[in-house]
Amino acid sequence: MSTLSLKLPESLLLRLDQESRARRLTKSAVVRAALERELEPAKSARATSCYDLARDLAGSVRKKLPKDLATNPKYMEGFGR
Structure with missing residues (x-):
């Protein structure tokens, strides 16, 4: 195993x-x-969901739509005709 030296700010060294x-590990093991x-x-880039990609857009249109759009059957009248 090779050795690597690095400089750390005091705050990071304290956290380490x-x-x-x-x-109960050595500093080297934690690093x-x-x-x-x-x-x-x-791996997470491959397993990213559509929601994750558009998270900032989710709900942005909701202000203009009725709250019961997904559950109220009256909004489906004439759909598909």
Whole structure:
């Protein structure tokens, strides 16, 4: 295994130290796990739902539509003719 040196701000080093103590792991093990998670191929990009892609648009049209549009049968009268 190779060695890597890096500089961290004191606040991040403190958080790393706290996390390593909480998990009872070395700082190196915590950093390796974080890097593996961060650099893992984006599985979530492949499993993204249509809602996730349009989340900012969801409900944006609702202001002009009736609240019972999906449940009230009167809105379906004449549909498909």
